[in-house]
Amino acid sequence: MEIGITSFVETTPDVQTGEVMSHAQRLREVVEEIVLADQVGLDVFGIGEHHRKDYAASSPAMVLAAAAPLTKRIRLTSAVTVLSSADPVRVFQDFATLDGISNGRAEIMAGRGSFIESFPLFGYDLNDYDELFEEHLELLLKIQASEKVTWRGGHRPAIQNLGVYPRPVQNPLPIWIGSGGNQESVVRAGLLGLPLMLAIIGGSPRQFEPLVQLYKKVAMHAGHDVSRLTVGSHSLGFVAEETELAADTFFPSTQAGMNKIGRERGWAHYNRASFDAARSLEGALYVGDPETVAQKIIHLRKQVGMTRFMMYVPISTMPHEQVMRAIELLGTEVAPRVREEITKWEAETE
Secondary structure, three states: OEEEEEEOOEOOOOOOOOOOOOHHHHHHHHHHHHHHHHHOOOOEEEEOOOOOOOEOOOOHHHHHHHHHHHOOOOEEEEOOEEHHHOOHHHHHHHHHHHHHHOOOOEEEEEEOOOOOOHHHHOOOOHHHHHHHHHHHHHHHHHHHHOOEEEEOOOOOOOEEEEEOOOOOOOOOOOEEEEEOOOHHHHHHHHHHOOOEEEEOOOOOHHHHHHHHHHHHHHHHHOOOOHHHOOEEEEEEEEEOOOHHHHHHHHHHHHHHHHHHHHHHHOOOOOOHHHHHHHOOOOOOOEEEOHHHHHHHHHHHHHHHOOOEEEEEOOOOOOOHHHHHHHHHHHHHHHHHHHHHHHHHHHHHHO
């Protein structure tokens, strides 16, 4: 069971002071968070790509590369790379470069993205949303498989027997599919035998169990070794010494972030009742003391089948020291509990 952190590197107004930190400061902070995650034994850190004023990480590979020489074992991934509006050649080059700097710890998580600002920014038509992703993923996988590439599509100039460099340390460079739970994305990942990351930020994680089973069924029929496939969950969470302290600390920024996005997308108002309901064992919010959070992750593994858990913290601006403490507790107290329990459970069920 792999455990890690996801960050979108937010620069939203502080809910207490209204102050907005600079992009530069937030970028430096997230590098410190990655370094700490490595030091406390977490397995992976993911940076999400966004192209808005309230997010600082438009280039996940650059942020991760800044942390790579300062870390030793943690895996470094995008979460996600908005592949529909990105050049697959450049994406591969960036992450192969990261792979070299980190000595084989880079991953690409490819997704369509839930925000659309990158499309007009890079000159893509939203009407081609689905076609672009399929075409760009096809090219990215060709580059992953071969140093020399010949390829033709409908939206990008063709490539005729050209090399793509540098080549990564890992062969192949891991490529994940990131999905919000779209059945088409799950089937695509299964057919291709690619690891799957599901964003589970609402409802009950158990609702995603049929999608996990569909993914495995499709992968098996496509001839892939299901036992080698990885399925992950990206979910909101926060750890503190006591459960109520964790809840009281995490709620204000979570409410601000959820309602900001909610106003853009027409969601219902997010209040404390919604927040507390999601903290239950069957909810999608992983907030509490180390034992509470560990038991929820164990429950997720046993009931849904996840083999990687990514805690998304913070969803909106929080004091840096609070985020650092949550990462420390996740690595030093939550992760050991989860690994021990899952190891025992797997031994008993073999």
